[in-house]
Amino acid sequence: MRAAVVKEFGPIESHAVGDLPNPVAGPGQILVTVKAVAVNYVDSLVVTGKYQFLPERPFAPGKLPAGVVSALGPGVSGLKVGDRVLTLAEQGGYAEQVSVDARQCFKLPPSMSFIEAASMALVYDTSWFALRERARLKAGDSVLVLGSTGGVGLATVQLAKAMGARVLAGVSNAAKAPIALEAGADDIIDLSKDNLRDSLREQVYARNAGKGLDLGVDIVIDPVGGDAFDAALRALAWRGRLVVIGFASGRIPSVKANYLLVKNIEVSGLQVSDYRKRMPELMAQCMEEIFSLFEAGKLKPAATATYPLDFFGQALQDIVGRRVNGRIVLLPNS
Structure with a gap:
């Protein structure tokens, strides 16, 4: 062979x-x-x-x-x-x-x-587990997707939108913003701006202006790591959830536990291959929903x-x- x-x-x-x-x-x-x-x-x-x-x-x-x-x-x-x-x-x-x-x-x-x-x-099942299983997304949540024009990022934008979320797409190159918008993102977060530590949160707050008192996002999906992770953690709403799925930037960030406590936020990780081995029934549920959304015209492969x-x-x-x-x-x- x-x-x-x-x-x-x-x-x-x-x-x-x-x-x-x-x-x-x-x-x-x-x-x-x-x-x-x-x-x-x-x-x-x-x-x-x-x-x-x-x-x-x-x-x-x-x-x-x-x-x-x-x-x-x-x-x-x-x-x-x-x-x-x-x-x-x-x-x-x-x-x-x-x-x-x-x-x-x-x-x-x-x-x-x-x-x-x-x-x-691989990209849609990873995104499904990040949103459904780790982040516990519910309709009406706001989701920030870092690396939104990559394979997992675009899948996450589409799935989050199909699940009823408001989606902010993080892009490191403004020229790629139309790709994320075409995938269904409601707005763009420019990750190339100076002083990302503050500018990311400022952009999130500005785009969530109609949300209420807490202008942070409910969920961050992060395949990037590095400085983008550090900045996105500060943009989470109270009881927000950040899911780590990779380190495309090359730097593995760290978290100060007191920050999690003060804001009542959580950071979790996702290794999707473990679910294939340990929870095949949940993987079957994942595939059923992905196939159903595809047939309904709500998902379009890159x-x-x-x-x-x-x-x-x-x-x-x-x-x-x-x-x-x-x-x-x-x-x-x-």
């Missing part, structure tokens, strides 16, 4: 397309012919050996591929050969086929293409660039170098 093969952890350019043994569907598993798989920043951490969970080598990277069921293992029910599915495979997507636990697969809505499914995978499997290294380099707007999807069987 052709696949992107990682024999030893190392730089992206050290890995190449090669052959891996054909996977088989064991008990409770299905075999999926991969039609599309998103290229994510986390994949670059996996292949370079910098991720917290590392597979045994050799392996093919690639999380949450979408494809067609091509074989059923013993004991599988509820799926059949030919079904179109999104899988929750933690790796193996950069390959022609992958074997997956049948309980970690979800039938695609008829209107959703493989490319759309792959483009939405613009997608497609690459053949042979260009997986270039795709990873483009993601790391932020050279592509929107998402990159590999087509292993094109």
